[in-house]
Amino acid sequence: MHPGRSSQPWPPSTEPCHSAPQPMPPWAGPTRWGICSAGKISHDFIIALKTLSAQEHTVVAIASRELAHAQEYARKNGIPRAYGSYKELARDPDIDVVYVGVINPQHLPVGRLFLRAGKPVLLEKPLGMNAAEVRELVQEARASNVFLMEAFWTRFFPVSGRIRTLLAQGALGQVKMVRAAVAIHMSNVPRLVEKDLGGGALLDLGCYCVQFACMVFGGEKPQSILASGFLHETGVDETTSIILNYSGKRQAVLTCSFMVNLPNQAAIAGTQGIIEIPDYMSKPTDMLFNGERWECPLPPPSQPLNFERDTGLRYEAQHVRECLLQGLKESPIMSLADSELVASILDEVRKQLGVKYTQDQSS
Structure with a gap:
C-alpha cells in the first residue's frame, strides 16, 4: 500500500470479477x-449476445x-427473420427490445420510430446529435411509457461497477482530479470526418471521456467548461482537450482525437488514493487501486469481431434484460438524465470549438 493512502483492504485477486446471475421470475423466457442496421457494430453486438445463455437472450x-444485406446477416447468424425496412422491424410483435x-x-428518427411503436430501445451512443x-x-x-437507454457500454463493464463501489465507499477520500483520454487514428474513416454522417472525435470518442467524468462526479453539472482544439478540413473536430471544473476545486481533464493513437488511459485521484485504468478506458478489463491490480477478462468471441473487445457489449445487454424484467423505463446506471448531461457538455464544447451540425439549426 502506498504511504499516505487509504488502508482499506482490497479484494483478493481470487475474487470473481462477474457477479452472480440475478434470480429471474420463473415465467421469464429469453429476451427477444x-x-x-446490419453494420459492423450490430455484427459485434450479435456475437456478444452469443457469449450469454440462449435461455436469456436470443x-x-x-x-x-437493403433486404439482401439483412438476409445475409440472418443467414450467417441463424436469425429467423430479415427485413428490408426498419418499419417492418417496428411492427414485429415478437420483439422485446431493439x-x-x-x-x-x-439516431433521432429511428429511435423515435421504435419508441412510437412501443418497442423498448437500446440506442447506440451518442443518443442524439445534440442535447x-x-x-x-x-x-x-416517457410519453410512450417505453424503456430507452443510451448504449454507453463502458458503464456496464465489471471494472466500471467496481469503480462505482469504491467511490461509494469513500475509498479514495475526496476525489479531486479525473483524467481520461481516448485517441484512435481513424482519419481515413468517412463516418468520422464527414459532417453529414455525424462525424467528429467528440461524438465518437470524446463522449466516453465525458461520460466517465459524469459517472465519477455522480451526475453533477460542472461549474465551467473550457475547450480547445483543432478542426478537420471538413469542419468536424479532430483533436480536443476539455477541462471540466466542479465545485470544491475538483476537475476533469479530458482529451480525444482521431488523428493519433494514445494508450487511452484514465485515472481518478482522491485525497486518499488513486484508481487507474491502464488502457482501453472505454472498454476496461483491468484496473489498479493504489497499485493493486484487479482484472476481469472477457469471454472469447465465437466469430471474428470488427472491433477489439466487443464481446464486452454483453454487459449492457444483460443490464437491459434486468431492467425490462423489473419493469423499468430507464436504467439506474445510465439514466436518461445522464444522457442529457453528457449531451449538454458536448454541445458546449462544440460551441467553443466552432463545430455546428445541420441538426443544431433546428434546436
Whole structure:
C-alpha cells in the first residue's frame, strides 16, 4: 500500500470479477432482440449476445435498408427473420427490445420510430446529435411509457461497477482530479470526418471521456467548461482537450482525437488514493487501486469481431434484460438524465470549438 493512502483492504485477486446471475421470475423466457442496421457494430453486438445463455437472450429479427444485406446477416447468424425496412422491424410483435446501431444522424428518427411503436430501445451512443435531440427522444420515451437507454457500454463493464463501489465507499477520500483520454487514428474513416454522417472525435470518442467524468462526479453539472482544439478540413473536430471544473476545486481533464493513437488511459485521484485504468478506458478489463491490480477478462468471441473487445457489449445487454424484467423505463446506471448531461457538455464544447451540425439549426 502506498504511504499516505487509504488502508482499506482490497479484494483478493481470487475474487470473481462477474457477479452472480440475478434470480429471474420463473415465467421469464429469453429476451427477444431485434437488430436495427446490419453494420459492423450490430455484427459485434450479435456475437456478444452469443457469449450469454440462449435461455436469456436470443435474436429473432434483423433489419437493414437493403433486404439482401439483412438476409445475409440472418443467414450467417441463424436469425429467423430479415427485413428490408426498419418499419417492418417496428411492427414485429415478437420483439422485446431493439438494438439500434445506425449512424449518428439517424439516431433521432429511428429511435423515435421504435419508441412510437412501443418497442423498448437500446440506442447506440451518442443518443442524439445534440442535447435537443436527446431531450426529444427522452420525451418520446416517457410519453410512450417505453424503456430507452443510451448504449454507453463502458458503464456496464465489471471494472466500471467496481469503480462505482469504491467511490461509494469513500475509498479514495475526496476525489479531486479525473483524467481520461481516448485517441484512435481513424482519419481515413468517412463516418468520422464527414459532417453529414455525424462525424467528429467528440461524438465518437470524446463522449466516453465525458461520460466517465459524469459517472465519477455522480451526475453533477460542472461549474465551467473550457475547450480547445483543432478542426478537420471538413469542419468536424479532430483533436480536443476539455477541462471540466466542479465545485470544491475538483476537475476533469479530458482529451480525444482521431488523428493519433494514445494508450487511452484514465485515472481518478482522491485525497486518499488513486484508481487507474491502464488502457482501453472505454472498454476496461483491468484496473489498479493504489497499485493493486484487479482484472476481469472477457469471454472469447465465437466469430471474428470488427472491433477489439466487443464481446464486452454483453454487459449492457444483460443490464437491459434486468431492467425490462423489473419493469423499468430507464436504467439506474445510465439514466436518461445522464444522457442529457453528457449531451449538454458536448454541445458546449462544440460551441467553443466552432463545430455546428445541420441538426443544431433546428434546436
